Amino acid sequence: MSDENQELVRSLWTADILRDAIRTRNAVLKENVEGKVDCWRKFRLIENTDGEPIFGWAACADCYCCIVYKCKAGNGTVKLYGTKNMTDHMKTCVSASGRQSSIDVFVKRVPGKKFTNTERAAVKNAEIHLIVEAGLPFAVVENSGLRSFAQQMILIGSKYGNINVDDVLYGPKTVRDVVVDKMKECQDEIKRQVATSSKFHSVSFCSDMTTDDVNKNSYSDFTVFWVNNWQLKHALYKCEYFPEKHTAHNIQKFIDINLNELGLSLVDTPCTTDKGSNIVAATAAKTHIDVLVID
Numbered sequence: 001m002s003d004e005n006q007e008l009v010r011s012l013w014t015a016d017i018l019r020d021a022i023r024t025r026n027a028v029l030k031e032n033v034e035g036k037v038d039c040w041r042k043f044r045l046i047e048n049t050d051g052e053p054i055f056g057w058a059a060c061a062d063c064y065c066c067i068v069y070k071c072k073a074g075n076g077t078v079k080l081y082g083t084k085n086m087t088d089h090m091k092t093c094v095s096a097s098g099r100q101s102s103i104d105v106f107v108k109r110v111p112g113k114k115f116t117n118t119e120r121a122a123v124k125n126a127e128i129h130l131i132v133e134a135g136l137p138f139a140v141v142e143n144s145g146l147r148s149f150a151q152q153m154i155l156i157g158s159k160y161g162n163i164n165v166d167d168v169l170y171g172p173k174t175v176r177d178v179v180v181d182k183m184k185e186c187q188d189e190i191k192r193q194v195a196t197s198s199k200f201h202s203v204s205f206c207s208d209m210t211t212d213d214v215n216k217n218s219y220s221d222f223t224v225f226w227v228n229n230w231q232l233k234h235a236l237y238k239c240e241y242f243p244e245k246h247t248a249h250n251i252q253k254f255i256d257i258n259l260n261e262l263g264l265s266l267v268d269t270p271c272t273t274d275k276g277s278n279i280v281a282a283t284a285a286k287t288h289i290d291v292l293v294i295d
């Protein structure tokens with residue numbers, strides 16, 4: 001390639017286009033073995049995919065920031081810009097300082113970091129604050145849900161930096177709506193599996209009432225059992241607030257609604273209950289009952 005063409009090609013690149021080319025592997029980084037200055041430990045020369053050098057450009061190996069360090073003058077002489085821009089970049093490189101991550105960091109977990117004493121103390125205080133403020137048991141810090149939540153926040157932070165929590169978290173109403181959507185998804189999946197099993201009359205259910213210790217609210221639950229691929233499966237199909245009186249009539253209504261929803265026979269689906277007289281009465285009229293005695 002002639003010098004003129006080289007100059008033409010060089011001028012086609014911009015720092016942004018070149019960085020994208022590196023990210024998409026349309027340009028590759030190559031160590032500058034002749035580079036004596038310190039910044040060449042972090043910066044790389046750039047080649048196109050045919051192995052031809054992209055003249056005058058260097059790229060940060062961490063964040064792919066591209067900098068021109070030399071160019072060709074009109075008369076063909078090479079003009080060096082020096083390495084000051086690269087040295088300056090080393091001090092401010094966002095990947096190295098952890099303020100923003102290169103694209104590789106998004107997929108790979110960064111190995112363990114050594115935190116300062118102040119940072120450790122801040123994390124401990126935040127954990128204590130969570131427990132006291134929300135009235136949670138100490139064991140919550142080992143809860144897999146909390147830990148995956150915290151990891152999700154770190155992942156978002158590693159991509160977008162120190163952003164405000166208000167820009168990330170959803171409010172209680174949205175979370176409630178999503179929970180309801182998820183619940184419907186699960187119920188549909190249970191319905192689908194139960195439907196296959198019910199053709200062979202291999203579905204049974206159990207139902208019970210619980211009252212929470214603090215508010216004394218009652219909840220009725222409905223668990224269904226079915227056979228899939230010769231394996232016994234079970235799932236809690238529904239657990240809902242039950243403000244009505246716990247009469248046999250009301251419980252029977254709850255059970256009939258669930259049997260209907262699952263497309264199961266109201267009279268021919270076996271049921272397992274405890275000895276609760278209301279539940280026994282609710283199911284005795286129609287269904288086969290296996291009484292499970294729990295003392």
Ligand SMILES: [Zn+2]
Nearest residue numbers: 060062063093
């Ligand atoms: Zn960099």
